[in-house]
Amino acid sequence: MIGYLFLVLLLAAAVGYVMNRATARAAIAGGSARFHSLAGFHGAYALLLTGLPAVLFVLLWLLLQGSVIDSIVIGSLPETEMAGLDAGRLSLIEAEIKSIARGNIFGTPEPWKLEAAERYNSLRSIASVALWVATLAIAAVGLYVARSRISPEFRARHRVEAITTWLMIACSVLAIFVTFGIVASLIYESIRFFDKVPITEFLFGLNWEPQIALREDQVAGAGAFGWVPVFLGTIVITTVALVVAVPIGLLSAIYLNEFASSRIRSISKPILEVLAGVPTVVYGFFAILVVAPAIRSAGAALGIDVAPNTALAAGGVMGIMLIPFISSFTDDALSAVPRALRDGSLALGATRGETVRKILFPAAIPGIVGGVLLAVSRAIGETMIVVMAAGLIATLTVNPLDSVTTVTVQIVTLLIGDSEFDNPKTLAAFALGLMLFIVTLALNLIALRFVRKYRELYD
Amino acid sequence: MNKTITAEAQIASNIVSAKISARKVNVFYGDTHAIKDVSIEILDRSVTAFIGPSGCGKSTFLRCLNRMNDTIDICRVEGTIELDGHDIYDASVDPVQLRARVGMVFQKPNPFPKSIYDNIAYGPKIHGLAQSKADLDGIVESALRRAALWEEVKDRLAAPGTGLSGGQQQRLCIARAIATAPEVLLMDEPCSALDPIATAQVEELIDELRKSYSVVIVTHSMQQAARVSQKTAFFHLGLMLEYDDTSKIFTNPDHEKTQAYITGRFG
Numbered sequence: 104m105i106g107y108l109f110l111v112l113l114l115a116a117a118v119g120y121v122m123n124r125a126t127a128r129a130a131i132a133g134g135s136a137r138f139h140s141l142a143g144f145h146g147a148y149a150l151l152l153t154g155l156p157a158v159l160f161v162l163l164w165l166l167l168q169g170s171v172i173d174s175i176v177i178g179s180l181p182e183t184e185m186a187g188l189d190a191g192r193l194s195l196i197e198a199e200i201k202s203i204a205r206g207n208i209f210g211t212p213e214p215w216k217l218e219a220a221e222r223y224n225s226l227r228s229i230a231s232v233a234l235w236v237a238t239l240a241i242a243a244v245g246l247y248v249a250r251s252r253i254s255p256e257f258r259a260r261h262r263v264e265a266i267t268t269w270l271m272i273a274c275s276v277l278a279i280f281v282t283f284g285i286v287a288s289l290i291y292e293s294i295r296f297f298d299k300v301p302i303t304e305f306l307f308g309l310n311w312e313p314q315i316a317l318r319e320d321q322v323a324g325a326g327a328f329g330w331v332p333v334f335l336g337t338i339v340i341t342t343v344a345l346v347v348a349v350p351i352g353l354l355s356a357i358y359l360n361e362f363a364s365s366r367i368r369s370i371s372k373p374i375l376e377v378l379a380g381v382p383t384v385v386y387g388f389f390a391i392l393v394v395a396p397a398i399r400s401a402g403a404a405l406g407i408d409v410a411p412n413t414a415l416a417a418g419g420v421m422g423i424m425l426i427p428f429i430s431s432f433t434d435d436a437l438s439a440v441p442r443a444l445r446d447g448s449l450a451l452g453a454t455r456g457e458t459v460r461k462i463l464f465p466a467a468i469p470g471i472v473g474g475v476l477l478a479v480s481r482a483i484g485e486t487m488i489v490v491m492a493a494g495l496i497a498t499l500t501v502n503p504l505d506s507v508t509t510v511t512v513q514i515v516t517l518l519i520g521d522s523e524f525d526n527p528k529t530l531a532a533f534a535l536g537l538m539l540f541i542v543t544l545a546l547n548l549i550a551l552r553f554v555r556k557y558r559e560l561y562d
Numbered sequence: 563m564n565k566t567i568t569a570e571a572q573i574a575s576n577i578v579s580a581k582i583s584a585r586k587v588n589v590f591y592g593d594t595h596a597i598k599d600v601s602i603e604i605l606d607r608s609v610t611a612f613i614g615p616s617g618c619g620k621s622t623f624l625r626c627l628n629r630m631n632d633t634i635d636i637c638r639v640e641g642t643i644e645l646d647g648h649d650i651y652d653a654s655v656d657p658v659q660l661r662a663r664v665g666m667v668f669q670k671p672n673p674f675p676k677s678i679y680d681n682i683a684y685g686p687k688i689h690g691l692a693q694s695k696a697d698l699d700g701i702v703e704s705a706l707r708r709a710a711l712w713e714e715v716k717d718r719l720a721a722p723g724t725g726l727s728g729g730q731q732q733r734l735c736i737a738r739a740i741a742t743a744p745e746v747l748l749m750d751e752p753c754s755a756l757d758p759i760a761t762a763q764v765e766e767l768i769d770e771l772r773k774s775y776s777v778v779i780v781t782h783s784m785q786q787a788a789r790v791s792q793k794t795a796f797f798h799l800g801l802m803l804e805y806d807d808t809s810k811i812f813t814n815p816d817h818e819k820t821q822a823y824i825t826g827r828f829g
């Protein structure tokens with residue numbers, strides 16, 4: 104139903120656009136006075152006035168309709184039945200009435216419940232008709248206003264711009280609010296977690312064994328919630344990833360930027376971009392099916408004890424994923440160094456290699472460091488590859504041939520399956536998420552500072 | 563009268579011999595024919611000016627002389643260019659070594675984001691010209707002195723070269739080029755980004771450098787060409803239309819296009 108309403112509104116707005124533009128065009132062609140705005144702007148003005156208020160109205164209506172109808176239905180329930188009911192009972196009754204209204208009747212409900220369900224249904228259908236009528240009326244008024252405004256003096260061009268500016272402001276405010284909302288909920292749930300598990304234990308504990316209280320009499324916090332081994336696992340895998348990604352990304356970018364002919368560049372750059380487009384899940388099974396077995400058999404050949412899902416496999420593949428990331432940052436940083444410096448060095452009889460080493464690289468280093476830090480924060484937050492290829496057990500080790508787990512993997516496993524929401528095991532996921540958020544935020548801020556610094560150098 | 567001038571020219575050409583001689587040089591950028599059949603003899607210990615309207619190929623030809631055109635992918639150079647009688651485009655010549663012998667100064671001052679000292683020491687270090695730190699200090703000082711910059715910067719050699727004024731930066735770049743002990747110095751509009759005072763300083767410097775180097779300067783200023791150069795070449799649409807003593811070019815050019823250009827009727 105609502106879909107149709109939006110379709111009709113879209114149509115109305117389009118009609119408004121066409122009508123107003125035609126009218127304005129005719130008036131302009133009539134040529135009695137010079138119009139301030141082109142016909143297209145009068146059309147756009149009609150489009151916005153017809154569509155925008157109506158759409159906003161519909162959204163507002165949908166937001167409020169549910170609770171208004173509910174409160175009317177509840178309000179009209181017989182006093183006698185309502186006396187002395189707490190909120191929980193009330194919401195049960197409400198749910199029952201709604202399910203009756205949908206036609207799911209179990210047993211024989213009391214007649215007042217049936218009555219309420221009927222009222223609920225009729226209110227809903229009334230509301231739906233009212234919504235249609237009101238919305239179309241608003242659209243019509245908008246269209247009427249827009250049409251009556253067509254005149255040589257009317258500054259439709261500025262009005263359209265003002266309205267779209269407000270629209271953009273609204274969208275950015277929304278985006279900011281959503282961000283704040285997510286962070287706030289993260290913090291709120293984490294605080295609830297720290298009620299159950301002391302924050303010092305979480306931050307400094309060396310054991311991570313989240314257990315669910317299976318029976319009532321079990322102590323909920325019986326599991327250990329020290330995040331150190333989990334975070335250490337993340338660091339180990341991130342380090343492996345960087346050891347792979349930084350040299351390869353850096354050197355390939357330097358080669359492509361400074362040494363390769365334009366023909367080679369035009370072939371290789373798109374290939375690197377393809378690498379950036381590979382979904383992480385594909386990297387994930389590449390890690391399990393190809394890299395992990397290879398490492399295991401190599402380990403067996405050398406007589407080294409290798410865990411089935413090593414940090415090396417997960418980190419190595421993650422490193423491959425980060426290569427295009429690092430190389431594109433290096434590329435940007437090198438390209439930002441003015442050509443005049445290159446020429447100056449070459450004209451002094453330096454080779455290309457010397458020029459890169461002594462002039463370009465030092466000049467580009469802040470940008471490159473910024474890129475590496477962003478890569479670190481991506482590696483820390485990367486989930487799919489490690490969920491597939493890293494281990495589940497948190498061990499306090501820095502050996503890349505061991506199996507380690509990561510913060511992201513633990514968040515996923517904590518939330519899989521249905522456990523109660525106020526269980527420390529579930530809440531621990533929020534605490535881990537918060538820590539992850541803080542670490543990556545800090546890295547991003549530092550990285551941005553670096554990047555900004557090198558931009559200033561040559562602007 | 564006529565006879566004496568030729569005699570003088572004869573004597574002059576005996577004293578200052580040809581440092582660079584280019585024959586039938588053609589340059590292409592992809593399909594663009596930027597330099598057409600240019601032949602020129604550039605003398606040692608003198609200043610040669612390249613003049614001509616924008617886009618006529620002055621910079622392109624200048625870059626042929628130290629093979630900087632090699633760094634441009636699509637650029638192709640034909641013909642022969644000899645430095646002291648040896649073809650610089652010969653397979654046996656290392657362009658990197660060549661550029662130490664033929665220095666270049668660019669239009670916009672381009673000091674490296676390093677200290678003043680390191681800017682000058684860059685070339686000598688690369689080419690192994692200094693045996694010791696004291697050696698290097700000596701090279702840096704003498705280069706800065708010859709570029710008439712020593713007095714101004716001797717107390718802040720560790721300060722970044724990019725912190726100097728425009729004129730100082732350009733003299734730093736000249737000092738940097740001198741420090742590799744080149745024989746030829748190419749300058750592509752070295753004063754176009756400078757104010758009149760800095761320009762005068764650089765011009766004075768060029769006059770000084772003439773005593774030890776062969777200097778080739780591209781300039782858009784007729785006055786500058788007249789002031790600093792002994793020989794002037796006029797380029798037009800990739801051709802070198804006229805090449806003669808500067809005094810001749812500016813008083814009595816052979817070619818009407820030259821006449822039109824130096825009197826400001828086009829360009």
Ligand SMILES: Nc1ncnc2c1ncn2[C@@H]1O[C@H](COP(=O)(O)OP(=O)(O)O)[C@@H](O)[C@H]1O
Pocket residue numbers: 591594596614615616617618619620621622623634
């Ligand atoms: N890197 C380049 N790639 C392609 N064409 C170029 C390049 N440099 C110069 N040209 C072309 O060669 C011609 C001569 O340019 P240039 O030597 O810079 O002239 P001038 O220095 O006399 O102003 C121009 O037509 C210019 O467009």
Ligand SMILES: [Mg+2]
Pocket residue numbers: 620621622750
């Ligand atoms: Mg030029």
